[in-house]
Amino acid sequence: MERPSRLLLLSELRVRNAAHSVSLSRSLLTWKRRGSSPLYHPFRPRFCLPRLRRRSDSGSCHIVPVSEIISVREEDEENGSGRRDDGSWKKIKERDVKDCRQAFTVLYVERSGQHRWRCAEVTFTCSDTTLCQRWISNIREQLAAIASRPRRLLVYINPFGGKRQGKRVYEQKVAPLFLQAGIFTDVIVTEYANHARDHLRTEAELKQFDGVVCVGGDGMFSEIVHGLIWRTQIDGGVDVNCPDEALLPCSLRIGIIPAGSTDCICFATVGTNDPVTSALHIIVGDSQPMDVCSVHHNNTFLRYSVSLLGYGFYGDVLTDSERKRWMGPARYDFSGVKMFLTHHYYEGTVSYLPARGILGTPRDTARCRSGCVVCQRNGQLLSERAERYETDEGPDGETEREWRTIRGKFLAINAASMSCACPRSPKGLSPAAHLADGTTDLILVRKCSRFDFLRHLLRHTSKDDQFDMTFVEVHRVRRFRFAPRHCQSDSDLELDLQENGKRQIFSQICRDHPACGCAPSYSSWNCDGEILTHTAIDVRVHCQLVKLFARGIEEPAVFEDLTNPCAI
Numbered sequence: 001m002e003r004p005s006r007l008l009l010l011s012e013l014r015v016r017n018a019a020h021s022v023s024l025s026r027s028l029l030t031w032k033r034r035g036s037s038p039l040y041h042p043f044r045p046r047f048c049l050p051r052l053r054r055r056s057d058s059g060s061c062h063i064v065p066v067s068e069i070i071s072v073r074e075e076d077e078e079n080g081s082g083r084r085d086d087g088s089w090k091k092i093k094e095r096d097v098k099d100c101r102q103a104f105t106v107l108y109v110e111r112s113g114q115h116r117w118r119c120a121e122v123t124f125t126c127s128d129t130t131l132c133q134r135w136i137s138n139i140r141e142q143l144a145a146i147a148s149r150p151r152r153l154l155v156y157i158n159p160f161g162g163k164r165q166g167k168r169v170y171e172q173k174v175a176p177l178f179l180q181a182g183i184f185t186d187v188i189v190t191e192y193a194n195h196a197r198d199h200l201r202t203e204a205e206l207k208q209f210d211g212v213v214c215v216g217g218d219g220m221f222s223e224i225v226h227g228l229i230w231r232t233q234i235d236g237g238v239d240v241n242c243p244d245e246a247l248l249p250c251s252l253r254i255g256i257i258p259a260g261s262t263d264c265i266c267f268a269t270v271g272t273n274d275p276v277t278s279a280l281h282i283i284v285g286d287s288q289p290m291d292v293c294s295v296h297h298n299n300t301f302l303r304y305s306v307s308l309l310g311y312g313f314y315g316d317v318l319t320d321s322e323r324k325r326w327m328g329p330a331r332y333d334f335s336g337v338k339m340f341l342t343h344h345y346y347e348g349t350v351s352y353l354p355a356r357g358i359l360g361t362p363r364d365t366a367r368c369r370s371g372c373v374v375c376q377r378n379g380q381l382l383s384e385r386a387e388r389y390e391t392d393e394g395p396d397g398e399t400e401r402e403w404r405t406i407r408g409k410f411l412a413i414n415a416a417s418m419s420c421a422c423p424r425s426p427k428g429l430s431p432a433a434h435l436a437d438g439t440t441d442l443i444l445v446r447k448c449s450r451f452d453f454l455r456h457l458l459r460h461t462s463k464d465d466q467f468d469m470t471f472v473e474v475h476r477v478r479r480f481r482f483a484p485r486h487c488q489s490d491s492d493l494e495l496d497l498q499e500n501g502k503r504q505i506f507s508q509i510c511r512d513h514p515a516c517g518c519a520p521s522y523s524s525w526n527c528d529g530e531i532l533t534h535t536a537i538d539v540r541v542h543c544q545l546v547k548l549f550a551r552g553i554e555e556p557a558v559f560e561d562l563t564n565p566c567a568i
């Protein structure tokens with residue numbers, strides 16, 4: 001609980017013509033209607049009392065953390081005569097017009113349910129100009145002192161993501177908020193796929209910026225992540241092809257303005273897919289660390305993954321749906337049903353390094369939420385271990401003895417680095433997975449009947465535990481490798497590429513003619529919605545490699561039960 005800190009200012013100001021007691025401390029701005037008693041009313045039965053909220057139009061006490069103030073604006077004569085900054089007109093009572101030369105407006109974050117944030121504003125009128133100026137400069141000083149707020153951002157817009165609304169969403173909903181908050185932006189509208197990635201890798205003058213903003217979907221976010229990580233490693237002299245190298249964390253934070261088809265990463269880190277909410281998280285300078293998995297094949301870097309790596313069912317669904325792009329978003333449902341009926345299983349060997357000595361398991365009932373203790377504690381433990389490794393142990397303190405190996409026939413092999421919850425699947429593939437604990441949840445679904453597999457899939461949408469089935473196992477791991485049965489002895493990339501070529505021809509025939517009865521030997525890896533070119537992979541989790549302008553999903557209690565000095 002936050003302790004009320006020393007007051008910087010305490011004045012009687014007017015809000016909508018009513019006298020209010022207004023105070024500012026380093027952490028809170030509060031305004032309370034004079035003479036009101038929000039907690040106790042002798043003539044009203046207790047159950048009828050309006051619930052005291054942190055801020056509300058109807059309530060008489062409002063508390064806004066300074067960290068959630070967007071900006072303060074002096075009301076000039078033009079504004080006072082009824083014109084707002086956004087160009088619209090509002091009615092102002094005669095008395096307000098008279099006072100408006102001594103008025104200022106505070107813009108702040110207001111929660112509107114379902115994790116959505118809105119930009120609200122309140123206008124205070126003061127008795128004299130000096131007092132008004134003191135308020136404005138004091139609030140501005142407090143905002144300037146928040147070092148975590150970005151001042152300059154590099155924005156990439158994918159004009160073709162989702163419903164092709166990226167540019168409009170940015171111009172109409174996001175840019176005006178950045179302007180209000182005094183954030184300078186350099187905007188690049190991408191002209192081709194991988195434009196943003198390549199620009200970040202080579203050209204972008206990153207030192208000028210406090211963060212990078214991605215306007216698009218998960219594919220666009222993946223481009224930004226690849227560009228930033230790559231650039232950081234190259235600048236730091238790290239060999240990205242070596243799976244044992246510890247990667248350097250990226251210093252710039254990434255903001256996601258959702259404008260894609262699914263926007264899973266935004267949903268998992270903010271709790272909603274809403275451009276205004278995301279813009280406000282960027283403005284207040286939120287920070288959410290996130291783990292990244294590096295994926296290698298035979299000491300060659302393939303891709304980074306932040307959410308799902310799926311072989312078998314999820315790989316097949318993606319491969320099949322890519323051939324049906326003409327169907328639009330319905331292709332995922334179509335391919336999902338088709339792949340469920342096809343019921344292919346794949347043989348191979350999974351070896352993994354269990355995450356030992358850390359907090360949390362994949363079967364926990366607790367979820368990764370804003371300020372997650374598991375992520376904080378494990379992040380600390382792992383960085384202490386990494387320091388020790390520099391002197392004695394193997395990579396990440398691992399030893400060969402600790403690796404576990406499982407051979408078998410699998411319908412699906414999934415590695416979830418976050419819950420992978422999205423509006424369609426609110427629980428996600430691994431509900432207890434953490435965003436930044438340095439692990440991934442390795443889920444193995446062994447060969448079973450169609451009926452059992454259906455039961456497992458349906459549990460993703462119910463309250464039942466999807467891992468509580470004899471043919472499903474889940475392990476929280478730091479690293480894992482997979483080799484398909486026919487590829488286990490592959491030692492060089494060339495051989496695998498040749499096999500890949502043959503495989504593609506045969507699996508294509510089998511997929512297109514399922515009546516022939518032969519199952520393909522290989523599936524493909526679905527890596528955050530992209531198909532990997534290799535099946536034998538080595539995956540390593542890099543703890544908290546990137547940071548987002550987000551704060552994780554807030555529990556309702558976080559903003560309902562704040563210390564409320566007005567209630568004392």
Ligand SMILES: Nc1ncnc2c1ncn2[C@@H]1O[C@H](COP(=O)(O)OP(=O)(O)OP(=O)(O)O)[C@@H](O)[C@H]1O
Pocket residue numbers: 157158159160161162163189190191192193194195215216217218219220221223259260261262263264529
């Ligand atoms: N100007 C462009 N022209 C064509 N493709 C682009 C352009 N800019 C980016 N892309 C590519 O478009 C792909 C899809 O973009 P994005 O992720 O924004 O939307 P989406 O696929 O509809 O959403 P989601 O990934 O959330 O399902 C990305 O992989 C990105 O590399």
